[in-house]
Amino acid sequence: MTATRSSLPPNTDAADGPARKRGRLGQQEDEVFERIQQAILDHRLPPGTKLKEVPLAETFGVTRGLLRKVLTRLAHARLVDQRPNRGAKVASPSISESRDLFAARRAIEGAIVDIACRRIGARQIRTLRKMIEREQQAYRKDEVRAGLKLSIDFHRVLAEMAGNTVLAGFLDELLTRTPLVILAYKDTRATATGCDCEDHGAIADALEAGDADAAVQIMQKHLEELEGQLNLREEDSTTDLSAIFSR
Amino acid sequence: MTATRSSLPPNTDAADGPARKRGRLGQQEDEVFERIQQAILDHRLPPGTKLKEVPLAETFGVTRGLLRKVLTRLAHARLVDQRPNRGAKVASPSISESRDLFAARRAIEGAIVDIACRRIGARQIRTLRKMIEREQQAYRKDEVRAGLKLSIDFHRVLAEMAGNTVLAGFLDELLTRTPLVILAYKDTRATATGCDCEDHGAIADALEAGDADAAVQIMQKHLEELEGQLNLREEDSTTDLSAIFSR
DNA sequence: CCAAATAAAATTGTTGACAATCCTGTTTTT
DNA sequence: AAAAACAGGATTGTCAACAATTTTATTTGG
Numbered sequence A, B: 001m002t003a004t005r006s007s008l009p010p011n012t013d014a015a016d017g018p019a020r021k022r023g024r025l026g027q028q029e030d031e032v033f034e035r036i037q038q039a040i041l042d043h044r045l046p047p048g049t050k051l052k053e054v055p056l057a058e059t060f061g062v063t064r065g066l067l068r069k070v071l072t073r074l075a076h077a078r079l080v081d082q083r084p085n086r087g088a089k090v091a092s093p094s095i096s097e098s099r100d101l102f103a104a105r106r107a108i109e110g111a112i113v114d115i116a117c118r119r120i121g122a123r124q125i126r127t128l129r130k131m132i133e134r135e136q137q138a139y140r141k142d143e144v145r146a147g148l149k150l151s152i153d154f155h156r157v158l159a160e161m162a163g164n165t166v167l168a169g170f171l172d173e174l175l176t177r178t179p180l181v182i183l184a185y186k187d188t189r190a191t192a193t194g195c196d197c198e199d200h201g202a203i204a205d206a207l208e209a210g211d212a213d214a215a216v217q218i219m220q221k222h223l224e225e226l227e228g229q230l231n232l233r234e235e236d237s238t239t240d241l242s243a244i245f246s247r
Numbered sequence C: 001c002c003a004a005a006t007a008a009a010a011t012t013g014t015t016g017a018c019a020a021t022c023c024t025g026t027t028t029t030t
Numbered sequence D: 001a002a003a004a005a006c007a008g009g010a011t012t013g014t015c016a017a018c019a020a021t022t023t024t025a026t027t028t029g030g
Helices: A025-041 A053-060 A064-076 A095-119 A122-140 A144-162 A165-185 A197-209 A212-228 A238-245 B025-041 B053-060 B064-076 B095-119 B122-140 B144-162 B165-185 B197-209 B212-228 B239-245
Strands: A080-082 A088-090 B080-082 B088-090
Touching: A025 A053, A025 A064, A025 A165, A053 A064, A064 A080, A064 A088, A095 A144, A095 A165, A095 A197, A095 A212, A095 B095, A095 B165, A122 A144, A122 A197, A144 A165, A144 A197, A165 B095, A165 B165, A197 A212, B025 B053, B025 B064, B025 B165, B053 B064, B064 B080, B064 B088, B095 B144, B095 B165, B095 B197, B095 B212, B122 B144, B122 B197, B144 B165, B144 B197, B197 B212
Parallel strands: none
Antiparallel strands: A080 A088, B080 B088
16 A cells, blocks of 8 residues: 555655645646656556555645546556556556567667668767767666666667657657566566667668668667567466456 | 537537436547547548637537547547647648658558468458458449548458557557548549558458568558558648648 | 445545636737 | 737636545345
8 A cells, every 4th residue: 555655756845735836837747757657667666556546646746636647648658557447557568568569669660770771871870879889888887777778768869860750659659668578577587688789889880881671680680689588488477477467 | 710619510419518317437538539530530620720628518518627538538649739728739740740650651561461471360361351342342332431441441450460469559540640641631633542452452362372571562562552642742732831830 | 154235435537616828909118 | 100018808727526436344144
């Protein structure tokens, strides 16, 4: 019961009540959205956790109505499951859902890299190289969480460069959901799960050379390897139990 | 002002006031959603039309709160642009947005056909053939609207058969938006815009033969032809004006 | 003791009144 | 006369009380 509350970072404004002075209107909503989203992606709110409106609203010092809107937004992003009259729970991606997600990423990011190869210029290549450099630095310092974030940023920026807003929007949703399934199904034996920087470098090389086919192939192999680091065999890990009984 | 109201089909319950007896709770919300959606897709509510909450709520005999939820859902489906404090307008897909949409369909439906080729069986092939048959009948009877709907159903069912829920969800959004851009940019000189049944047949053939590469290629050519029937050159048609001045 | 029925509590859903913001036409100022 | 300032109405946004539903606890009957 109190787990929901205690596992979230405390909001210093909580005691002031709901009617505190605020900067701009939607500002507050966005902040609550991002704090809950981050808690879900960090597994501080593990999959299946019931998200009750009153405790959450009190935690953040906002009204129930505002929190309700936030929950709907999170449901839209597929980070929470919202069912009529029975509240919202943190989403528990199933194994087949996770596989579908990676298959979708292969299709979409394959297309993105193919398009990017035609539209990209020297300026953009430099930007990508800089991002890869920063990513490598993070991993060298064992800052795994930062590295993973930078790695996701690489994919996101690549989509932006391709310039297809529809594909970029879809990919954005998939990139957001990816950490959730990685934490849920990470193979404990595997080394630190994350993107391989060398692959990113190879993609940049292929893009610079204008070799679309190679870029697509590397990207898809890259994603297959990432999926391969997960334990997505049929139900045999402990996490599966929570997925099965979460409803 | 009253255009919003008069261009929608009248709701017989409107006069009874907001608190009429209803079947199930969410039922009413879904009905309003679908009625407005259909009006947008038919261009009875043309792109750029302001959707005011009070008149719409009265038209359907629902509360403003319910209507507000519906508008948010429509905004999520990208059929409506919702901006804070300045209401909701029917979406006006730009030319580049429309091109992006078709490029996304090529990527996603290419992947779907590829996956379907491996998972599909004789049973499913029969279902597809039956759908194509019905589609041809509709076109032969010059029932263009029905034919277009059946054509979209073909793409939707194919996605379902592939079994990737993530890709199917994305495609569903794109299929819903497609009629909106077709009506907005239909080349008046072209013959009735819609899917070519022969292409659908050829896709079924390739799937039956298990030739994934052929199926993917036909699907992508099919979508390119559909896009080619539209007038997506830079601003020269009258509809562009509304797109430019809609904000 | 278990199961079904029932009562109480907790939780989600809805609404109408109120507040904040934006839009439009008018007046005032330069 | 053009631009800025203002006023009024129209429109969207918010909230707290109320209603409906689900969940939990208790009782009752087999």
